[in-house]
Amino acid sequence: MQKQELLRGLPKVDEVMRQESLVMLAEEKGELLVTEAVRDVIAAKRNEILDLLEETVELFDTDSISIGNIASAAEELLVQKEKKKLFPVINATGTILHTNIGRAPLGQDVMDNVVKASTGYSSLEYNVSAGKRGSRHDLVGELIKELTGAEDAMVVNNNAAATMLVLATLGKGKEVVVSRGELVEIGGSFRIPDIMKQSGAYLTEVGTSNKTKISDYENVILTKDDVAKLEWDDLDRGMERFETGALMKVHKSNYDIIGFTEETTIEELAELGEKKGIPVIFDMGNGLMLDMSEYGLNEPTIPASLKAGADVVLFSGDKLLGGPQAGIIVGKREYIKAMKKHPLARALRVDKMTFAALEATLLKYRDPKLALRDIPVLRMIASSEEVLRERAERLIEAIKKANKDAVCEIVEVEDQIGGGSAPLVRLPGLAVYVQDGNKSADRTERKLRKAEIPVIARINDDRLLLCVRTITDDEIDLIAEALR
Numbered sequence: 001m002q003k004q005e006l007l008r009g010l011p012k013v014d015e016v017m018r019q020e021s022l023v024m025l026a027e028e029k030g031e032l033l034v035t036e037a038v039r040d041v042i043a044a045k046r047n048e049i050l051d052l053l054e055e056t057v058e059l060f061d062t063d064s065i066s067i068g069n070i071a072s073a074a075e076e077l078l079v080q081k082e083k084k085k086l087f088p089v090i091n092a093t094g095t096i097l098h099t100n101i102g103r104a105p106l107g108q109d110v111m112d113n114v115v116k117a118s119t120g121y122s123s124l125e126y127n128v129s130a131g132k133r134g135s136r137h138d139l140v141g142e143l144i145k146e147l148t149g150a151e152d153a154m155v156v157n158n159n160a161a162a163t164m165l166v167l168a169t170l171g172k173g174k175e176v177v178v179s180r181g182e183l184v185e186i187g188g189s190f191r192i193p194d195i196m197k198q199s200g201a202y203l204t205e206v207g208t209s210n211k212t213k214i215s216d217y218e219n220v221i222l223t224k225d226d227v228a229k230l231e232w233d234d235l236d237r238g239m240e241r242f243e244t245g246a247l248m249k250v251h252k253s254n255y256d257i258i259g260f261t262e263e264t265t266i267e268e269l270a271e272l273g274e275k276k277g278i279p280v281i282f283d284m285g286n287g288l289m290l291d292m293s294e295y296g297l298n299e300p301t302i303p304a305s306l307k308a309g310a311d312v313v314l315f316s317g318d319k320l321l322g323g324p325q326a327g328i329i330v331g332k333r334e335y336i337k338a339m340k341k342h343p344l345a346r347a348l349r350v351d352k353m354t355f356a357a358l359e360a361t362l363l364k365y366r367d368p369k370l371a372l373r374d375i376p377v378l379r380m381i382a383s384s385e386e387v388l389r390e391r392a393e394r395l396i397e398a399i400k401k402a403n404k405d406a407v408c409e410i411v412e413v414e415d416q417i418g419g420g421s422a423p424l425v426r427l428p429g430l431a432v433y434v435q436d437g438n439k440s441a442d443r444t445e446r447k448l449r450k451a452e453i454p455v456i457a458r459i460n461d462d463r464l465l466l467c468v469r470t471i472t473d474d475e476i477d478l479i480a481e482a483l484r
């Protein structure tokens with residue numbers, strides 16, 4: 001057969017489009033994309049034929065250019081093109097707030113509320129009972145006040161945005177005092193000194209890396225009058241000084257300083273702030289609402305931080321709070337009011353989907369028992385050994401059914417909170433160690449990642465581990481399937 005003959009054998013686009021399967025597909029997805037897929041497949045086949053050598057022309061599979069096969073190839077191509085870049089994965093790493101795979105997972109009922117509030121119109125900025133304009137700030141304001149004891153609250157895009165807004169509102173053109181032990185880098189490009197610069201506030205570092213005392217803060221505080229009286233000799237290398245705008249404490253979210261150390265408590269800072277009339281900001285980061293010391297989390301909670309006297313407390317919605325990505329600012333009415341009015345507020349505001357997820361999450365906290373049961377992050381932290389062991393046993397059973405070569409064993413592991421929340425906490429966990437025939441751990445890990453719903457596993461000492469704390473019971477069969 002000649003190339004010309006093969007080319008003449010290529011079907012016309014119209015012919016292929018008349019195939020029953022494509023007629024139906026075009027109804028669902030529209031004619032445009034289906035026609036384009038058919039055209040692409042035919043063009044690819046044409047190029048394939050043109051590239052044939054004299055001696056390979058005979059080997060060409062003429063069946064592949066039948067109308068039916070071109071139609072199936074077009075369908076397949078369309079499926080490929082519609083594959084999402086953002087899709088679910090299964091977290092078998094044992095790290096609960098894993099930054100790379102989406103931090104806090106949300107529960108089904110929280111997502112149901114998102115769908116309900118965003119599919120049609122909503123009360124986002126409309127006060128339905130009064131029949132007039134409302135404010136999105138009021139949507140969760142009351143609830144946050146009830147749960148935390150704060151005078152007021154506002155929600156922005158994430159805690160980085162919250163930090164920016166707080167500093168721009170309270171610290172612009174002023175000095176904000178931070179301990180040298182708390183000049184945190186969270187990850188990406190979020191570093192306290194950089195965000196401070198962006199906000200227009202001037203960072204004043206006090207203390208040393210390991211020790212900062214309350215007197216260190218007190219010694220650098222300047223009023224407007226103090227600044228006016230400063231002489232050249234008072235200045236460090238001539239550096240200009242400004243009045244003190246705030247004292248700021250930053251949670252050491254992803255490191256700790258141990259040994260010969262001293263840090264200042266919120267109480268001490270609050271007392272000093274009050275004496276001098278300067279607000280105290282606490283960037284707590286993790287957003288822990290409930291006392292979870294029972295599980296080894298010896299971190300201050302939001303209500304405790306406010307009670308200790310912080311004027312403004314800010315935290316993420318999707319760390320230990322277990323909700324959607326958000327930055328929540330709580331504290332004194334006058335400060336929050338100023339933030340709501342700041343020009344940045346609109347640039348940093350959140351969407352109705354976030355409010356819907358946040359409100360549904362926060363409602364759980366009205367009963368701590370419900371929060372521990374229904375908020376996935378808290379449920380994972382609080383999982384008992386009994387629950388973990390039962391899940392591990394069911395996972396082993398499912399894997400053995402799917403893969404006769406797999407040898408499994410329950411092993412003890414240390415799970416982590418992760419996500420810049422409680423850096424030193426290790427939760428005693430369980431994992432299923434899988435030896436898939438004679439495959440290396442790396443190879444099994446790759447196989448798991450290639451599954452329809454990829455499974456992200458942990459490798460320890462060349463052993464492939466599936467940590468059960470971060471998987472749900474519904475995912476057991478999917479993991480087993482991935483190992484088939």
Ligand SMILES: *Cc1c(COP(=O)(O)O)cnc(C)c1O
Binds near residue numbers: 283
């Ligand atoms: C995580 C964290 C941030 C950043 O919060 P995002 O919600 O990730 O923007 C800022 N400060 C502290 C102390 C944090 O722990």
